[in-house]
């Protein structure tokens with residue numbers, strides 16, 4: 001089943017015609033729980049990785065001797081999901097509560113595994129044929145594979161995340177690695193994805209308001225304020241217009257490729273390539289939720305009847321404080337080091 005974004009609550013270009021100059025596209029990936037094939041684009045699915053090539057490992061030394069088992073995390077999620085769907089008494093039973101507590105415990109791995117290089121988690125793979133806004137890879141590469149380390153233990157702060165993105169030519173992989181190494185324990189359950197199939201859909205998008213010309217941004221702000229006032233004064237709330245530039249009209253929530261980054265948590269910061277100094281483009285957004293109360297207008301038509309708790313977190317990943325991770329790439333040289341920002 002495909003996924004369709006509902007029409008926007010209003011035509012923002014009719015209100016601000018000059019926005020047409022800044023119009024872009026982004027591809028919503030619409031991950032949904034499933035059993036992706038190794039030859040499909042996916043989140044948390046099997047990756048098309050050559051059997052003869054070493055699996056990516058964490059390149060920064062940090063302790064990974066203690067943490068939670070990925071198998072426990074998957075099982076805990078299954079029990080919770082089933083318990084909350086149970087009628088007439090949703091929620092875990094006493095017996096389930098006990099089991100959930102047991103599954104939530106940390107484990108210590110044996111000596112060797114604690115000092116060996118840590119295998120990264122294969123997070124996602126995207127084929128260009130499936131994702132209209134995925135830029136061309138270097139040297140005809142058609143497949144982007146995304147890995148991350150399941151510990152917050154990197155960079156100058158010692159608490160940052162570590163990502164590794166690889167481009168490859170899918171047609172060259174004949175012998176696929178069928179049992180890739182996996183971390184025995186993880187530092188945080190939000191790094192462990194549930195397998196999801198993707199339903200890419202290209203939609204229109206506009207830049208974050210703070211990055212538009214000052215005059216245009218000020219007029220959008222004024223329009224939103226006027227609309228809020230009108231909504232407050234309206235006797236019947238159901239007829240009051242309720243659409244905001246940030247949450248309904250510009251940047252969709254959820255996993256997506258290309259388009260514009262949102263800077264709603266921090267002020268916009270320039271993302272220039274560390275190698276050639278040119279401005280980087282948004283490559284991929286990894287989001288903790290596909291929509292929430294504030295961005296509910298983006299909930300696909302096919303999912304309208306699903307309750308939010310069941311459908312808005314298909315990957316079960318959590319980035320930052322229930323936020324999103326924006327990964328930027330050099331538009332000239334896709335292999336230049338990526339940069340990222342958490343919002």
Ligand SMILES: [Zn+2]
Nearest residue numbers: 058149151162
């Ligand atoms: Zn690491």
Ligand SMILES: [Zn+2]
Nearest residue numbers: 273276330336
């Ligand atoms: Zn560059």
